[in-house]
Amino acid sequence: MGAITGAVIAVVGVILGWITIEIACKPCLEQGRQAIDRNLNPDYDPDDDNNAVTAPLNPAPAASSTTTAKTVS
Template identity: 50%
Template sequence: MAKGGGAREGGALKTAVIVAGGIALAWVTVETAFKPFLDRLRGAVSRNTDPAGDPDQEEAPAAAAEAKEEEKAPAPAEPSAPPAPAAVEEKVEEKAAELEEKVEEAAAAAAKAE
């Protein structure tokens, strides 16, 4: 007496695709919003976890001077803006399409196995 069992499976697939797309969109949003902070954090982590580097030894004077020159470089004329919503939506749609294809392939493989 399972009424509408096929509709539930389709609804579950749609829900899974929507959730996966939402997670992908959230990830892109967080990466874009916090890009400067994440870049600095990742740089600090990579410097601290470098097995070839000596944590007790400071940077060489030439490297320190280079770093100061890079900091004094003029800022770009136009600050980088987050991607347009249409571009983000296209990426999400592409990911959703890829996930749908994978689900269909898995369903076909399961059907063959039975």
């Protein structure tokens, strides 16, 4: 009877540990699971993402608003 009690306590401990990790690391685990689901999806095309960066890679330099005037003497 002692072996069964020990096994039940061990299983309950593992389950409670798993639940604790799931609750504590929920945001990180959700992002990882979404990434895995995307990578395993054969219909996923990263070119179809609406979150793609649309800014130019080499933007034109902004005009300087602080100009110094030279005085001629």
